[in-house]
Amino acid sequence: MTVRTRALAWSGGLSVLLVAVVLASAGVGPVAIPPVTVTKAVLGDLLPSTGFAVPKTHRVIVVSVRLPRILLAALVGFALATAGVVMQGFFRNPMADPSIIGVSSGAAVGAVATIVLPFALPFGLELQGAAFASALVTAFAVYLLATRDGQTPTATLLLAGVAVQTFLGAVISFMLLHSGQSLRRVVYWLMGHLSGATWHEVAVAASLLPPLFVVLLVYTDDMNVLLLGESDAHSLGIEVERTKRILLAVSSVVTAAAVAVSGVIGFVGLVVPHAMRLVVGPDHRVLLPTSALAGASFLVATDTLARSGATEIPVGIVTAAIGAPFFLYLLRTREVHGL
Amino acid sequence: MTDANHTGDDAHPIVRVSGLGVELGGATILDDVNLSVDRGSFVGLIGPNGAGKTTLLRALNGALSPSRGTVDVAGERIHALSSKAASRLVATVPQDTTLTFDFDVRQAVRMGRTPHRSRFGGWREEDERAVERALDRTQTAGFADRSVGDLSGGERQRVLIARALAQETPVLLLDEPTASLDINHQVRTLELVRELVSSGKTAVAAIHDLNLAAHYCDELVLLSAGTVVATGPPEAVLTEETLEGAFGANAVVARHPVTGSVYVTALPERSTADGDSQGRVHVVGGGGTAARHLYLLSAAGYEVSVGALNEGDTDTETARSLGLDAVTVDPFSAVDDEAEAAVESRVADADCVVVADVEVGAGNLANLRAAANADHVVLVEERPFAARNYAGAAGERLYERLRERGVAVSPSDVLAAVSDRVGRRASGPRDSDPDDSDSRDSRPESLPSE
Numbered sequence: 001m002t003v004r005t006r007a008l009a010w011s012g013g014l015s016v017l018l019v020a021v022v023l024a025s026a027g028v029g030p031v032a033i034p035p036v037t038v039t040k041a042v043l044g045d046l047l048p049s050t051g052f053a054v055p056k057t058h059r060v061i062v063v064s065v066r067l068p069r070i071l072l073a074a075l076v077g078f079a080l081a082t083a084g085v086v087m088q089g090f091f092r093n094p095m096a097d098p099s100i101i102g103v104s105s106g107a108a109v110g111a112v113a114t115i116v117l118p119f120a121l122p123f124g125l126e127l128q129g130a131a132f133a134s135a136l137v138t139a140f141a142v143y144l145l146a147t148r149d150g151q152t153p154t155a156t157l158l159l160a161g162v163a164v165q166t167f168l169g170a171v172i173s174f175m176l177l178h179s180g181q182s183l184r185r186v187v188y189w190l191m192g193h194l195s196g197a198t199w200h201e202v203a204v205a206a207s208l209l210p211p212l213f214v215v216l217l218v219y220t221d222d223m224n225v226l227l228l229g230e231s232d233a234h235s236l237g238i239e240v241e242r243t244k245r246i247l248l249a250v251s252s253v254v255t256a257a258a259v260a261v262s263g264v265i266g267f268v269g270l271v272v273p274h275a276m277r278l279v280v281g282p283d284h285r286v287l288l289p290t291s292a293l294a295g296a297s298f299l300v301a302t303d304t305l306a307r308s309g310a311t312e313i314p315v316g317i318v319t320a321a322i323g324a325p326f327f328l329y330l331l332r333t334r335e336v337h338g339l
Numbered sequence: 340m341t342d343a344n345h346t347g348d349d350a351h352p353i354v355r356v357s358g359l360g361v362e363l364g365g366a367t368i369l370d371d372v373n374l375s376v377d378r379g380s381f382v383g384l385i386g387p388n389g390a391g392k393t394t395l396l397r398a399l400n401g402a403l404s405p406s407r408g409t410v411d412v413a414g415e416r417i418h419a420l421s422s423k424a425a426s427r428l429v430a431t432v433p434q435d436t437t438l439t440f441d442f443d444v445r446q447a448v449r450m451g452r453t454p455h456r457s458r459f460g461g462w463r464e465e466d467e468r469a470v471e472r473a474l475d476r477t478q479t480a481g482f483a484d485r486s487v488g489d490l491s492g493g494e495r496q497r498v499l500i501a502r503a504l505a506q507e508t509p510v511l512l513l514d515e516p517t518a519s520l521d522i523n524h525q526v527r528t529l530e531l532v533r534e535l536v537s538s539g540k541t542a543v544a545a546i547h548d549l550n551l552a553a554h555y556c557d558e559l560v561l562l563s564a565g566t567v568v569a570t571g572p573p574e575a576v577l578t579e580e581t582l583e584g585a586f587g588a589n590a591v592v593a594r595h596p597v598t599g600s601v602y603v604t605a606l607p608e609r610s611t612a613d614g615d616s617q618g619r620v621h622v623v624g625g626g627g628t629a630a631r632h633l634y635l636l637s638a639a640g641y642e643v644s645v646g647a648l649n650e651g652d653t654d655t656e657t658a659r660s661l662g663l664d665a666v667t668v669d670p671f672s673a674v675d676d677e678a679e680a681a682v683e684s685r686v687a688d689a690d691c692v693v694v695a696d697v698e699v700g701a702g703n704l705a706n707l708r709a710a711a712n713a714d715h716v717v718l719v720e721e722r723p724f725a726a727r728n729y730a731g732a733a734g735e736r737l738y739e740r741l742r743e744r745g746v747a748v749s750p751s752d753v754l755a756a757v758s759d760r761v762g763r764r765a766s767g768p769r770d771s772d773p774d775d776s777d778s779r780d781s782r783p784e785s786l787p788s789e
Contacts (some may be wrong), residue, residue: 002462196578221453221456224446227442231397231433233420234402234432235426235430235433236453236454236502237422237424237454238423240422281442283442333733
């Protein structure tokens with residue numbers, strides 16, 4: 001079986017799973033709606049000519065209330081898992097996750113500042129725009145800090161990322177101290193959430209992610225070779241520094257987009273790529289699309305759990321609470337090499 | 340098998356380095372390196388740790404940009420090329436690879452095709468053929484589906500060579516290809532490189548083992564402190580003077596008796612000058628019976644003399660290569676009075692005399708005669724003396740005298756027996772050692788049990 005067939009087979013299967021999870025999730029909530037009705041409501045909305053008869057309340061609940069949130073969860077999970085695969089391969093470090101170069105902390109500073117500061121940010125930046133912008137500024141700053149003479153050693157990048165994250169953590173804590181009435185909102189944002197998602201956010205994320213993902217797909221061969229180490233990669237014809245810059249830039253934008261709309265949802269970008277690597281192997285041509293799709297399903301499922309209790313809890317808590325034990329299970333049952 | 344596009348003019352060297360200087364972090368690693376490598380030759384880079392061997396390889400494959408000078412490969416200035424173009428000219432076999440995540444062997448070798456593939460092009464028939472050829476050539480096809488992480492060091496080395504072969508470059512660089520391998524795989528690896536070279540590749544390898552380098556390479560380049568100290572065929576580069584200069588080592592260069600290659604033996608630091616010698620030992624041997632003892636005693640720090648031996652005897656060669664004091668007579672001639680006197684004076688100076696399991700005849704009986712004057716004698720007995728005595732009753736009488744004065748041991752116990760004798764001599768009066776008779780009594784225990 002060629003790599004292409006393997007990638008397509010896995011991706012096909014995981015896409016079916018994602019659709020199933022989305023439809024099931026859309027039926028879960030204070031008003032339980034059977035999957036068939038959900039499917040009819042969605043199809044009826046997409047293709048009015050089908051003329052499926054669905055009660056209006058059900059259609060509103062599914063299409064206007066639940067679907068935006070579910071689709072945003074899928075997009076965010078997709079983005080975080082994608083960035084996680086790239087970062088782990090890039091750093092050749094199993095502990096790498098999308099926030100490793102400070103993207104999440106940067107986004108958090110921007111978001112918390114808009115909530116806490118008593119004045120509006122310049123340029124008419126809203127919370128999400130501010131989070132997105134400060135995430136990218138942070139990533140770029142870390143990159144500059146770690147670069148000398150056109151070389152960006154990954155170890156330096158990693159350490160610069162840790163230092164900047166720590167510094168931004170201090171800034172966030174300081175702002176928290178002075179957040180007064182808005183403390184609850186800040187904490188809620190920091191924990192990662194998907195409530196209040198709108199079709200507008202879905203549209204922005206859905207138009208941003210696919211082209212970036214295609215760029216990363218084109219670079220999967222290079223990511224494989226980069227796993228050999230930079231000097232090996234160079235001797236195999238990879239323009240190492242240029243490739244690193246591209247991968248870093250694209251995955252930072254992907255992460256920033258996800259964090260800006262959902263807050264800091266931990267663990268998806270760390271665990272999903274590892275889990276998929278244990279299942280499909282290390283080849284990025286298979287690993288990247290499968291991890292992205294699995295990340296989407298995973299976040300939809302966990303967000304469904306997060307909102308199905310009596311009181312909604314931030315999804316970041318659920319991803320960590322479910323992801324960690326599942327990962328440990330995989331770790332113990334599979335033979336793990338050099339992880 | 341080399342790429343026809345890059346063969347150029349055979350009269351010109353395929354790799355030409357001129358005035359190369361490399362600085363890393365402000366430190367000069369290579370300084371004014373000039374080098375040319377002929378097409379179809381195997382060149383070994385040798386030199387002490389930190390001499391710049393790896394740095395030179397990294398400059399040759401374009402990974403490091405020189406601060407001065409140029410590197411031309413197949414007529415192209417390697418640093419002006421894109422990484423992709425450079426890696427179609429030069430393939431590098433790294434010392435070891437860091438595969439953090441597991442790929443199988445075939446996937447790893449396929450990565451060697453990276454420089455030949457376009458970003459949007461698929462996997463072509465010729466890529467597959469190159470991979471199969473590389474797997475066959477390196478005998479890795481048998482475990483092509485196993486994970487690289489599960490391989491032994493020797494197998495992994497061959498996979499790395501296969502990956503480099505899949506690049507189909509005219510020039511192959513190898514960084515310490517034998518460093519972490521056992522002796523069998525060292526030889527296998529270098530034999531493989533040798534075969535590749537005879538089928539048209541040009542190989543440049545950093546090799547720390549001088550003797551392997553001398554045996555397998557056409558030419559050696561000796562680097563020291565970032566510059567080329569000597570270059571040429573192994574026998575021209577590996578001389579005692581150049582090694583002393585480059586390695587600061589006390590080494591002896593000889594021809595290897597079996598392979599005929601130049602052979603380097605590093606010696607322990609001479610300790611006589613500062614009075615640290617363990618003691619003096621004279622060895623009677625011949626026909627190779629003493630070689631092992633000479634080496635061990637010398638390595639253990641004794642000041643060793645040997646003789647008398649015939650010129651051309653294996654033991655004489657060994658003594659020479661170890662830099663020992665040897666009393667010699669002409670080939671096939673008997674030990675004359677002059678030589679006997681020389682042996683007697685060495686025996687008198689020695690703290691202990693070792694008589695190897697040597698065959699005794701009229702020609703070398705004088706050696707036993709001289710040894711019989713020694714205070715402490717260690718007799719090495721592998722065969723009973725009767726089986727190697729061709730000197731009749733005179734030989735038996737002398738040997739009996741030696742036995743009375745000494746101890747007979749099996750070959751593996753020589754060092755211990757000598758250190759025992761010498762130790763006693765240092766601590767006790769030399770003429771009245773009360774333990775001598777005891778040692779004689781205990782003799783049978785130290786003989787081979789058969």
